[in-house]
Amino acid sequence: ALKSNEQQLTNDVKDVNAQISRHVEFTLSRQPFNVDELAMYQASALSVRDKLVHNWNKTQTAHTEKKVKRVYYFSLEFLLGRAYDNALLNLDIKQSYDESLKQLGFSLEDVLDVERDMGLGNGGLGRLAACYLDSTSTCGIPAWGYTLRYSNGIFKQVLSSKGDQVEIPDPWLESGNPFEVPRLDAAVEIKLYGQASRGENGKAGTWTGGTDILAVPYDIPIPGFRATATNTVRAWRSRGKVSFDLAAFNAGAYDAAVREAEEAETITRVLYPSENHEAGKTLRLKQQYFWTAASLHDICRRFRKLREPWSAFPDYVAVQLNDTHPTLAIPELLRILVDEEGQEWDEAWSIVRRTFFYTCHTLMPEALETWSVDLVGWLLPRHLQIIYDINFHFLADVERKFPGDRARLARMSLIEEGSPKRVRMSHLAVIGSHKVNGVAELHSELVQSQLFPDFVEYLGRDHFTNVTNGITARRWLYQCNPALSTLITKALGSEHWVTHLDELKKLQKFAKNEAFKKEWAAAKQVNRNRLCDYIESTTELKVNRKALIDIQVKRIHEYKRQSLNILGVIYRYLQLKKMSPEERKRVVPRLSVFGGKAAPGYYMAKLTIRLITAVSKVLNADEEIREFLNVAFLADYSVSLAEILIPASDISEHISTAGTEASGTSNMKFLLNGGLLLGTVDGANVELGQAAGEENCFFFGVLEPDVRELRLRHQAGQAQYPPQLLEVVDALRSGQFSAGEGDLFEPLLSTIFNGDFYLLSDDFLSYLEAQKMVDAAFVDTSSWVEKCINTTACMGRFSSDRAVQQYAEEIWNVEPVDISQ
Numbered sequence: 001a002l003k004s005n006e007q008q009l010t011n012d013v014k015d016v017n018a019q020i021s022r023h024v025e026f027t028l029s030r031q032p033f034n035v036d037e038l039a040m041y042q043a044s045a046l047s048v049r050d051k052l053v054h055n056w057n058k059t060q061t062a063h064t065e066k067k068v069k070r071v072y073y074f075s076l077e078f079l080l081g082r083a084y085d086n087a088l089l090n091l092d093i094k095q096s097y098d099e100s101l102k103q104l105g106f107s108l109e110d111v112l113d114v115e116r117d118m119g120l121g122n123g124g125l126g127r128l129a130a131c132y133l134d135s136t137s138t139c140g141i142p143a144w145g146y147t148l149r150y151s152n153g154i155f156k157q158v159l160s161s162k163g164d165q166v167e168i169p170d171p172w173l174e175s176g177n178p179f180e181v182p183r184l185d186a187a188v189e190i191k192l193y194g195q196a197s198r199g200e201n202g203k204a205g206t207w208t209g210g211t212d213i214l215a216v217p218y219d220i221p222i223p224g225f226r227a228t229a230t231n232t233v234r235a236w237r238s239r240g241k242v243s244f245d246l247a248a249f250n251a252g253a254y255d256a257a258v259r260e261a262e263e264a265e266t267i268t269r270v271l272y273p274s275e276n277h278e279a280g281k282t283l284r285l286k287q288q289y290f291w292t293a294a295s296l297h298d299i300c301r302r303f304r305k306l307r308e309p310w311s312a313f314p315d316y317v318a319v320q321l322n323d324t325h326p327t328l329a330i331p332e333l334l335r336i337l338v339d340e341e342g343q344e345w346d347e348a349w350s351i352v353r354r355t356f357f358y359t360c361h362t363l364m365p366e367a368l369e370t371w372s373v374d375l376v377g378w379l380l381p382r383h384l385q386i387i388y389d390i391n392f393h394f395l396a397d398v399e400r401k402f403p404g405d406r407a408r409l410a411r412m413s414l415i416e417e418g419s420p421k422r423v424r425m426s427h428l429a430v431i432g433s434h435k436v437n438g439v440a441e442l443h444s445e446l447v448q449s450q451l452f453p454d455f456v457e458y459l460g461r462d463h464f465t466n467v468t469n470g471i472t473a474r475r476w477l478y479q480c481n482p483a484l485s486t487l488i489t490k491a492l493g494s495e496h497w498v499t500h501l502d503e504l505k506k507l508q509k510f511a512k513n514e515a516f517k518k519e520w521a522a523a524k525q526v527n528r529n530r531l532c533d534y535i536e537s538t539t540e541l542k543v544n545r546k547a548l549i550d551i552q553v554k555r556i557h558e559y560k561r562q563s564l565n566i567l568g569v570i571y572r573y574l575q576l577k578k579m580s581p582e583e584r585k586r587v588v589p590r591l592s593v594f595g596g597k598a599a600p601g602y603y604m605a606k607l608t609i610r611l612i613t614a615v616s617k618v619l620n621a622d623e624e625i626r627e628f629l630n631v632a633f634l635a636d637y638s639v640s641l642a643e644i645l646i647p648a649s650d651i652s653e654h655i656s657t658a659g660t661e662a663s664g665t666s667n668m669k670f671l672l673n674g675g676l677l678l679g680t681v682d683g684a685n686v687e688l689g690q691a692a693g694e695e696n697c698f699f700f701g702v703l704e705p706d707v708r709e710l711r712l713r714h715q716a717g718q719a720q721y722p723p724q725l726l727e728v729v730d731a732l733r734s735g736q737f738s739a740g741e742g743d744l745f746e747p748l749l750s751t752i753f754n755g756d757f758y759l760l761s762d763d764f765l766s767y768l769e770a771q772k773m774v775d776a777a778f779v780d781t782s783s784w785v786e787k788c789i790n791t792t793a794c795m796g797r798f799s800s801d802r803a804v805q806q807y808a809e810e811i812w813n814v815e816p817v818d819i820s821q
């Protein structure tokens with residue numbers, strides 16, 4: 001058997017060599033002796049794509065032949081990261097590629113490193129979409145992701161010499177993308193501006209004039225793990241419609257036409273780099289319409305081929321709206337049904353309401369989208385009429401159910417009164433959908449009680465539900481942490497756990513096995529070393545490889561409270577300075593790692609980065625302290641950097657003010673990799689704590705029901721500030737961390753002393769307490785490793801396979817399809 005395995009590998013490698021050579025010669029049109037690393041990346045990636053395409057075609061043929069119901073995941077962000085390594089592992093061909101590249105004189109690791117991240121997202125919401133598509137393929141659920149193909153993804157972050165964030169564009173397509181397939185034949189025209197008219201009695205209206213823009217789809221295959229099923233992310237690119245018109249050119253109008261094309265192409269030029277904050281920019285609204293209209297056009301074309309009546313549309317189509325960003329899909333589908341397909345209003349509205357589902361990802365009022373009525377009416381005149389008509393019917397119905405309740409009508413209306421009037425996208429999404437879900441148990445409760453209580457009364461409890469987020473164990477353990485994966489596979493006897501994550505439960509019986517614990521700790525040290533190498537090669541820092549690694553990586557936002565973390569670090573530093581060298585030797589050395597981008601216009605977030613980098617410089621320059629405490633701010637946090645960071649953590653921090661973080665998903669990734677949680681009672685932390693056991697987590701901070709009261713106390717000027725916090729504030733004001741510039745961080749400090757909206761002062765002491773508990777627990781290595789093993793063992797529930805199966809059964813009513821080999 002061994003012999004035939006070897007033979008098989010030899011044959012596979014020969015085949016891979018041949019396919020790569022073919023792409024070098026015919027696709028790249030290069031001589032074999034003229035292949036650099038980039039060319040080798042391109043040729044070998046294209047040969048992988050060929051294998052994906054084979055499965056992809058089989059999958060699409062099977063879906064079409066079986067006339068299955070499909071789910072369409074509408075998300076303005078798909079944070080896919082890199083595709084190559086993921087494809088090699090899913091197809092189980094990594095070994096033959098490794099060997100083949102060696103024979104061709106390259107290192108697979110280096111070639112994989114050539115790939116740029118597909119950074120088409122800001123953070124949690126975009127990465128969630130990517131994990132969900134991975135799971136639909138692995139679980140055989142027919143699914144399409146629809147998004148935009150931004151020429152520039154999330155900006156690249158570098159740090160200035162002062163330690164401030166500087167944003168650099170990310171033209172990720174510069175040297176091509178071997179993992180996409182353009183579909184020029186499936187391009188569609190999208191209209192903007194123009195004039196609209198209503199039809200009589202809910203009959204067809206019209207929309208004429210305006211400008212037409214071309215939407216060109218680019219498809220990205222999403223392979224399942226060791227499965228044939230391969231779903232698609234379809235990303236639209238905007239193009240101008242001008243063709244060379246000699247008459248216009250001679251008449252001097254060519255410049256204008258080129259300008260118009262340029263404007264059209266601007267729609268997909270860049271991803272908006274802000275998160276959990278509403279921007280209200282015209283270009284953003286254009287993006288939202290361009291994308292939803294092109295996607296619905298595609299879906300309707302596919303549906304028409306079935307020759308079924310429109311009433312059957314929801315039997316073939318489920319559209320999941322990832323936040324309110326795609327809400328224009330609701331009036332757009334109504335427009336198609338009423339204006340183009342001749343459906344009656346009531347019938348059309350019923351089809352719409354059975355087609356869409358809405359996921360809410362926030363609670364913060366400033367993150368809820370509204371668009372000015374004037375802007376919508378100018379860009380999309382027909383849609384504004386339709387929104388008004390939906391509102392008319394809707395409010396009439398509310399009035400029937402709650403007669404005479406004017407205040408209720410005003411609260412629930414799709415239109416917020418004021419100047420200007422604004423369209424409330426979340427209200428439209430709630431009433432235009434069949435179900436609304438939050439993303440963690442606590443969050444879904446608050447969505448019902450705080451965000452949409454009127455709608456719960458009006459539509460009933462069943463209209464609202466919870467689906468706790470999940471993550472894919474392929475990328476977030478199997479791929480990013482080979483050391484731990486190999487150990488788990490050895491212990492459990494197979495790789496079955498990669499697609500059945502509940503099987504990790506069986507690790508519990510190894511939690512007290514000393515030999516296993518040793519191997520577990522050794523795997524962690526491998527990952528710790530990998531991160532320390534990365535830090536030392538990309539920064540000036542000198543790090544202690546035995547230190548407890550404490551990581552907080554996520555978007556920089558006041559509600560996420562990176563400031564609480566760094567103030568805690570300063571407190572620790574001040575205590576260390578007071579100790580004798582003898583005393584210091586007894587403390588647990590600590591390496592605090594930060595990473596994350598600030599929205600370019602978010603002043604407080606940028607100042608927080610400056611504070612972290614300033615503290616990092618002071619500690620690293622302090623030779624008597626830095627082996628006991630150091631801080632690293634790693635620039636340009638991304639999916640690929642997360643793959644290095646997450647496996648290395650001893651603890652990670654998820655410390656948002658209670659009731660502000662909808663779920664969090666990196667918390668799940670860290671715990672899956674055997675890191676422990678330091679967190680508040682917020683988002684999915686609550687369920688992670690229940691699963692892992694509270695004795696294995698470090699919780700602190702005020703609880704959500706107490707937040708209101710505490711904020712009122714601050715507003716009334718009755719808050720107490722603990723002396724430990726004041727000690728840190730004094731140090732900052734002395735200029736100790738800003739080269740004598742004592743007021744550099746004053747704007748940050750003043751938020752704490754003026755209202756303290758995120759309750760730093762209320763949580764500071766319990767945060768320090770929790771950190772003390774972390775240190776105490778870490779000293780007992782044996783029991784620490786036991787906690788880590790037991791935590792990983794309990795993470796099965798947080799698989800995105802569980803999440804998409806729950807969506808498929810409870811929300812989409814979509815069934816998995818078997819794709820024969």
Ligand code: 26Q
Nearest residue numbers: 124125275276278279361439661662663664665
């Ligand atoms: C809106 C309007 C204009 C411009 C940008 C936006 C915008 C863009 C991105 C608004 C929000 C986002 C992203 C939100 C987000 O990532 N939310 C996170 O979603 C995760 C997945 O559910 C949760 O785990 C996080 O708790 C939540 O913050």
